[in-house]
Amino acid sequence: MAIALAPAALERARRFLADSPDALGLRFGVTRTGCSGWGYVVDIAREEKPGDAISEQDGVRIYVDAQSQAIVDGTEIDFAQKGLNQEFVFRNPNAAAACGCGESFTTDPTK
Incomplete structure (x- = not known):
């Protein structure tokens, strides 16, 4: 599982997490939404859930649930x-395509 934070996102994540002392890191994944199927979810991870993949970059941990792992790797x-x-x-x-409004995306089912 590989998730990378660009420098601007890493800085934003650090500020975001500093405001929540009980945070373990970021929770990143997808949810069914929009006209294409998947939408991204970014939130504070307050607990480790069964099946989570955890990566760390420069001290920021990123938790990805089992359902999202193949889609966001x-x-x-x-x-x-x-x-x-x-x-x-x-x-x-x-991501194979995105909807016109940019809310959601689809993946290639053959991969």
Whole structure:
């Protein structure tokens, strides 16, 4: 399981986690949503769940649930600021297409 944080995302994650002293790290995964099928979920990990894959980068732990692992493996997470908007940006080699609104993505079922 390989998840990478770009420098901007790593800095944002550190600030995010510093505000939650009970945080173990970030929880990253997917949920069924939108018109294409999958949407990303980023939250604070407060507990380790059975089946979690855990990676660590420069002191930030990333917890990925068992269902999400194959879908997000190899993803690079970045953080972008455009004017007043701020968002995590995902570069996922498993994403085959995204919906027009950008809310969700699909994967190649043959992989």
